[in-house]
Amino acid sequence: MKQLTKAVIAAAGFGTRFLPQTKAMPKEMLPIVDKPIIQYLVEELVEAGIKDIIIVTGYSKRSIEDHFDTPNEDLLANLRAGGEKKAPLVEQVEAIADLANFVYVRQKGVYGSATPLMNVRHLIGDEPFIYTYADDFIVAEPSRFTQMVNLYKELDGPVFSCMRIKDEADFKRYGVVAGEPVRDGVLKMTTIIEKPGRENAPSDLASVSSYLLTPDIFEYLERSSKELKQGEEFQVQPAMQQMMQEGKACYACEIKNGRYCDTGDKLEYVKTVVDFALKRQDIGPAFEAYLKERICK
Numbered sequence: 001m002k003q004l005t006k007a008v009i010a011a012a013g014f015g016t017r018f019l020p021q022t023k024a025m026p027k028e029m030l031p032i033v034d035k036p037i038i039q040y041l042v043e044e045l046v047e048a049g050i051k052d053i054i055i056v057t058g059y060s061k062r063s064i065e066d067h068f069d070t071p072n073e074d075l076l077a078n079l080r081a082g083g084e085k086k087a088p089l090v091e092q093v094e095a096i097a098d099l100a101n102f103v104y105v106r107q108k109g110v111y112g113s114a115t116p117l118m119n120v121r122h123l124i125g126d127e128p129f130i131y132t133y134a135d136d137f138i139v140a141e142p143s144r145f146t147q148m149v150n151l152y153k154e155l156d157g158p159v160f161s162c163m164r165i166k167d168e169a170d171f172k173r174y175g176v177v178a179g180e181p182v183r184d185g186v187l188k189m190t191t192i193i194e195k196p197g198r199e200n201a202p203s204d205l206a207s208v209s210s211y212l213l214t215p216d217i218f219e220y221l222e223r224s225s226k227e228l229k230q231g232e233e234f235q236v237q238p239a240m241q242q243m244m245q246e247g248k249a250c251y252a253c254e255i256k257n258g259r260y261c262d263t264g265d266k267l268e269y270v271k272t273v274v275d276f277a278l279k280r281q282d283i284g285p286a287f288e289a290y291l292k293e294r295i296c297k
Helices: 037-047 062-067 073-080 083-096 115-119 144-155 168-172 217-226 237-245 266-279 284-296
Strands: 006-011 052-057 101-106 129-133 137-139 159-164 175-183 186-194 205-213 251-254 259-261
Touching: 006 037, 006 115, 037 052, 037 062, 037 129, 037 137, 037 144, 052 062, 062 101, 073 083, 101 115, 115 217, 137 205, 144 159, 144 205, 144 251, 175 251, 186 237, 205 251, 217 237, 259 266, 266 284
Parallel strands: 006 052, 006 129, 052 101, 159 251
Antiparallel strands: 129 205, 137 259, 159 205, 175 186, 175 205, 186 251
16 A cells, blocks of 8 residues: 555635635635635645645635745744744744645646646656545544545545535535445445435435545546536546446545535635634634624624
8 A cells, every 4th residue: 555645635716606805815715713724724634644735726826825835034024023922923934834745736627626636647646645625624533634544544445535414405515425334434435426416315425525536546537538528527526436336445434523614605614714713712712702792682
């Protein structure tokens, strides 16, 4: 089994649901209190043992590169002038660039979740990797990536992060999986159906947020790309389904102690900000008191 050290983050979307805010600022840089969404993903990946992070970007995404770069000397000089009070901030901004080895690739090709993967095929080579999106994540303990990596080490096959569907509308938002139980919370998958609706769903287990993939996915994506009709989106799920049909063992990992945060949705983004703010020791108690005051009015 090859060591897992690489991850790919898809971050090329336009973020139209957050216009006009995202006209010039990437949606991935929207703050969860005082830290951009994408930094939470990066920190979670690093915690799970990832060292090389490939971010697939697009138009107006330069600020992502700037964020993970060495901090500007003018900023550092300003912080250092603040003395001991701002010394922790110097450490924080300098540490960001050292989280991982970052590579940036501009997305090219048709629209769809498979295109970022084909854009980085030459960088992945014959190694396993994590593929995730920059506008959602799962808060869990241990982290979802740690849970996925541990399962990969045990079963030596692709792993999909999954959550139970609680809202009827989510059957039309996510891919739904089914298969043979390995143990509680783990399935050897036979099926993944994208946005089936409740009536066609094979289970209530949704594939959300991320995948741990082996390099043979690229062979199936190559086949899938040749079957695309004009105007169709190039999605990753058909290639995954073909893998399963041809006997490739793929596993659904129901993330334990997890809460899914869809920060690409306005309401869910606001909920996430509120939840994270309430957990903060520095502002949580005062913010909670403010919310109670507002609700009681």
